[in-house]
Amino acid sequence: MATSQLHCLQSVRVSSPHRLSISTSQLHCSQSVRVFSSCRLSISNSYCHVRKNFRRKTNYLVYASTNNFYRDLHLQSKVKTVLDSVKWDDKGLAVAIAQNIDTGAILMQGFANREAVATTISSRKATFYSRSRATLWTKGETSNNFINVHDIFLDCDRDSIIYLGKPDGPTCHTGAETCYYTSVIDLLDDQQNGDKFPLTTLNSLESTIVKRKGELEVPQTGKPSWTRRLLLDEKLLCSKIREEVDELCRTLEENEDKSRTASEMGDVLYHSMVLLALKDGKMEDVLEILRHRFSQSGIEEKRSRKILG
Amino acid sequence: MATSQLHCLQSVRVSSPHRLSISTSQLHCSQSVRVFSSCRLSISNSYCHVRKNFRRKTNYLVYASTNNFYRDLHLQSKVKTVLDSVKWDDKGLAVAIAQNIDTGAILMQGFANREAVATTISSRKATFYSRSRATLWTKGETSNNFINVHDIFLDCDRDSIIYLGKPDGPTCHTGAETCYYTSVIDLLDDQQNGDKFPLTTLNSLESTIVKRKGELEVPQTGKPSWTRRLLLDEKLLCSKIREEVDELCRTLEENEDKSRTASEMGDVLYHSMVLLALKDGKMEDVLEILRHRFSQSGIEEKRSRKILG
Numbered sequence: 001m002a003t004s005q006l007h008c009l010q011s012v013r014v015s016s017p018h019r020l021s022i023s024t025s026q027l028h029c030s031q032s033v034r035v036f037s038s039c040r041l042s043i044s045n046s047y048c049h050v051r052k053n054f055r056r057k058t059n060y061l062v063y064a065s066t067n068n069f070y071r072d073l074h075l076q077s078k079v080k081t082v083l084d085s086v087k088w089d090d091k092g093l094a095v096a097i098a099q100n101i102d103t104g105a106i107l108m109q110g111f112a113n114r115e116a117v118a119t120t121i122s123s124r125k126a127t128f129y130s131r132s133r134a135t136l137w138t139k140g141e142t143s144n145n146f147i148n149v150h151d152i153f154l155d156c157d158r159d160s161i162i163y164l165g166k167p168d169g170p171t172c173h174t175g176a177e178t179c180y181y182t183s184v185i186d187l188l189d190d191q192q193n194g195d196k197f198p199l200t201t202l203n204s205l206e207s208t209i210v211k212r213k214g215e216l217e218v219p220q221t222g223k224p225s226w227t228r229r230l231l232l233d234e235k236l237l238c239s240k241i242r243e244e245v246d247e248l249c250r251t252l253e254e255n256e257d258k259s260r261t262a263s264e265m266g267d268v269l270y271h272s273m274v275l276l277a278l279k280d281g282k283m284e285d286v287l288e289i290l291r292h293r294f295s296q297s298g299i300e301e302k303r304s305r306k307i308l309g
Numbered sequence: 310m311a312t313s314q315l316h317c318l319q320s321v322r323v324s325s326p327h328r329l330s331i332s333t334s335q336l337h338c339s340q341s342v343r344v345f346s347s348c349r350l351s352i353s354n355s356y357c358h359v360r361k362n363f364r365r366k367t368n369y370l371v372y373a374s375t376n377n378f379y380r381d382l383h384l385q386s387k388v389k390t391v392l393d394s395v396k397w398d399d400k401g402l403a404v405a406i407a408q409n410i411d412t413g414a415i416l417m418q419g420f421a422n423r424e425a426v427a428t429t430i431s432s433r434k435a436t437f438y439s440r441s442r443a444t445l446w447t448k449g450e451t452s453n454n455f456i457n458v459h460d461i462f463l464d465c466d467r468d469s470i471i472y473l474g475k476p477d478g479p480t481c482h483t484g485a486e487t488c489y490y491t492s493v494i495d496l497l498d499d500q501q502n503g504d505k506f507p508l509t510t511l512n513s514l515e516s517t518i519v520k521r522k523g524e525l526e527v528p529q530t531g532k533p534s535w536t537r538r539l540l541l542d543e544k545l546l547c548s549k550i551r552e553e554v555d556e557l558c559r560t561l562e563e564n565e566d567k568s569r570t571a572s573e574m575g576d577v578l579y580h581s582m583v584l585l586a587l588k589d590g591k592m593e594d595v596l597e598i599l600r601h602r603f604s605q606s607g608i609e610e611k612r613s614r615k616i617l618g
Contacts, residue, residue, distance in 0.1 A: 075497070082496045095404055095418055104413020104509040109404055109469040121493065152493035156481050160418040162489050164509075172465050180471050184430065184461035187391045188384070200413040200473075201596040202511070205603055238558040245554040245577075249547040252584055261588040266598040268554075268581055272574055275561055279570040287510040289575040294514055 079121055083114045087159040091131075096161040098126045098139065098147050098171065100178075102287040104200050107147060107171040108139065108179045112161055117152070124149050126163040145169035166288075202283060205270065209277045230274045237278070241271045388430055392423045396468040400440075405470040407435045407448065407456050407480065409487075411596040413509050416456060416480040417448065417488045421470055426461070433458045435472040454478035475597075511592060514579065518586045539583045546587070550580045 086094055096112035099105065110128035112120070116136055119127040126147035127138040140146030149165035172179040199207055212227040220228070230237045248264040250256070273283065395403055405421035408414065419437035421429070425445055428436040435456035436447040449455030458474035481488040508516055521536040529537070539546040557573040559565070582592065 078497050082493055085496075097406060097415060097418065099413075099415060099509070102510045104408075104511075106406060106408060106415065106471055109406065109464065117493075121497070153489040154491040154493065155418065155488040156483055156485070156490070157488070158491075160488070162415055174465055176465070179464040179466070179469070180462040181465070182463040182467075184391055184426075184463065187394075188387050188430070200408070201411045201600040202413075205599055208603060234561055238562060241554055241558055242551075245550055245581075248581060248584065249550055252543055252588060253547060258588045258590045259594075261585055262590045262594045263598055265581055265585050265590065265595045266602070268577070269595065270599060270603075272554075272557060272577055275557065276570060276574050279561060279567045281567045281571045281574065285568075285571045286574045286578065289572055290514055290579060291510040293575065294517060294579075 079118055083117060085158055086114075086117070086154065086161075087157060088113065089159070093129060093131070094159050094161055096126075096128055096163060098163045098165065098167075100284075101150050101164050101166050102284050102291060103203055105178050105203065106180060107167060107177075110139075117161065120149055120152060120163060124165075126165060139171065140168060143169070143173075145171060147171065206273055206277070206283050209274055213277050227274060230271070231278060234278070237271065237275055241268070241275060244268045244271050388427055392426060394467055395423075395426070395463065395470075396466060397422070398468070402438060402440070403468050403470055405435075405437055405472060407472045407474065407476075409593075410459050410473050410475050411593050411600060412512055414487050414512070415489060416476055416486075419448075426470065429458055429461060429472060433474075435474055448480065449477060452478070452482075454480060456480065515582055515586065515592050518583055522586050536583060539580065540587060543587070546580065546584055550577070550584060553577045553580050 088094055092113045093111040094113075094117075095109065096116070097109045098107040100107055111131060112127070113129040113136075116127045116129045119125075119136060119138070123138070125138045125140065126149050127136060129135075130137045138146065145168045147163060147165045147167045149163045151164045153162040153164065154160070170177050172181070174181075209227055209231075212225060213231055216228070216231060224232075230240065244264060244267040248261065248268050251258075251261040251264055276283065276286065397403055401422045402420040403422075403426075404418065405425070406418045407416040409416055420440060421436070422438040422445075425436045425438045428434075428445060428447070432447070434447045434449065435458050436445060438444070439446045447455065454477050456472060456474045456476045458472045460473045462471040462473065463469070464471075479486050481490070483490075518536055518540075521534060522540055525537070525540060533541075539549065553573060553576040557570065557577050560567075560570040560573055585592065585595065
């Protein structure tokens with residue numbers, strides 16, 4: 001792998017049997033590089049450290065820091081100040097919750113110590129402290145399903161942390177999207193095997209529509225649901241979407257009450273989501289597109305790039 | 310207060326100086342009743358218990374259970390089984406995270422013991438165990454900003470809990486919507502005072518649009534942003550919304566690729582959200598409308614009513 005490829009290190013994964021050679025003069029900020037087994041590693045800079053204590057099976061976690069020593073030192077000092085402000089418990093831990101930036105789904109919850117948060121800040125990969133193994137662990141180090149952290153939040157008491165990020169794949173070791181797939185309501189209702197995620201409204205609506213789509217082949221008696229009718233009749237669907245959007249626009253043009261706007265907006269959203277489902281599209285993809293279009297050109301993302309990237 | 314008003318107890322709050330008289334034959338399931346100071350309480354049923362150990366300042370927490378003793382006993386047995394399956398830590402606690410069902414915002418994080426979860430199941434109000442005060446506390450017992458829990462989720466390890474619900478008002482004691490208003494990125498960038506919530510994409514986009522709306526009175530040099538142009542020109546906005554919806558429909562009518570559908574759906578969502586903001590509407594309201602329309606008629610909600618309500 002040529003070092004010229006390593007400018008944006010957060011997305012670099014080197015799989016065996018490559019030789020990785022990094023000149024840190026090419027790194028513009030502190031990042032972590034993950035090197036898998038059979039890699040031969042060579043780093044040409046006096047200011048870098050190889051953390052062999054992170055060895056887990058055949059993986060190494062390697063920190064290669066910028067050659068802009070002073071800038072990095074300044075950042076490290078700021079990170080220290082932030083970490084000092086966290087109210088770590090008597091074991092030096094705080095609760096750390098990982099949340100999907102696009103869907104809002106709570107993916108998992110673990111604990112973090114100073115080093116875990118510092119590693120997350122520098123690597124952008126959600127990193128926790130495993131109490132059972134008494135070691136740091138980065139979600140995805142085994143499965144490659146990393147959680148790419150966009151921002152980190154502290155609560156008012158400074159003893160709870162959110163890693164807001166985008167997962168590379170399912171977060172749960174069971175292969176489920178999130179670790180929270182057991183509904184207490186289901187358990188109380190003897191639905192022992194019914195996996196059900198803690199779906200927020202938008203995700204829940206999408207799930208219902210997709211379910212109706214899956215039932216299209218099943219003959220039904222009685223009056224079909226509105227969603228089923230829309231899914232079965234593309235002409236009706238498109239006509240309804242255009243009609244609902246027209247009604248939404250008229251709430252502005254004819255100065256109707258804002259509650260009417262919210263209601264019409266709901267109609268537009270629902271009918272559009274039926275079309276999206278019909279095309280096998282996902283709301284998460286729509287939201288990701290919007291995030292790339294709007295957030296990345298925004299102040300927050302620029303700031304984020306400046307600090308983290 | 311007439312007992313006929315008490316059919317749906319979860320929304321009952323009695324403020325002083327009322328006399329509260331409950332005949333539990335009118336209660337169709339186990340619920341909690343909160344009675345504030347100066348109330349005189351009379352409950353006519355042998356199967357109810359007044360928990361005075363919950364006394365906090367001048368409040369009492371009173372459990373009044375259904376007169377359907379056996380059904381209640383069966384439910385309690387199931388609740389016990391669920392609570393037995395939770396892996397409580399050495400202090401009998403598990404992490405409990407409250408999440409807004411409509412926006413997906415993580416509102417707060419506390420700890421729960423068996424009694425806190427049992428109370429949440431029966432009362433539908435997010436209830437925690439305060440480690441500092443060594444007592445149960447229901448979020449909102451002082452502020453009236455309860456979190457009305459729709460479902461409860463356990464993670465794969467059964468040691469972490471999500472209370473998925475709708476808050477009555479701001480959750481944080483500071484008056485902020487959520488307790489997580491401190492961005493580490495902001496802190497590292499010396500933006501010490503910039504409150505910033507862990508906004509998921511939809512909320513972040515809305516926040517950006519509302520911000521642009523707030524800047525409309527400020528004269529700008531250079532090329533205005535597209536959002537600003539839309540906000541300043543209702544005709545342009547409505548024309549664009551209709552145009553984008555037409556493009557979305559055409560991806561179905563002309564069998565275009567699904568990535569094109571997702572992209573057009575993003576355009577529809579964004580432009581509609583600009584109109585919503587112009588009318589002072591909120592996406593949370595739109596989502597709440599959709600939840601009431603779709604979830605409450607769904608299987609899950611019926612099941613939830615059966616168990617919890």
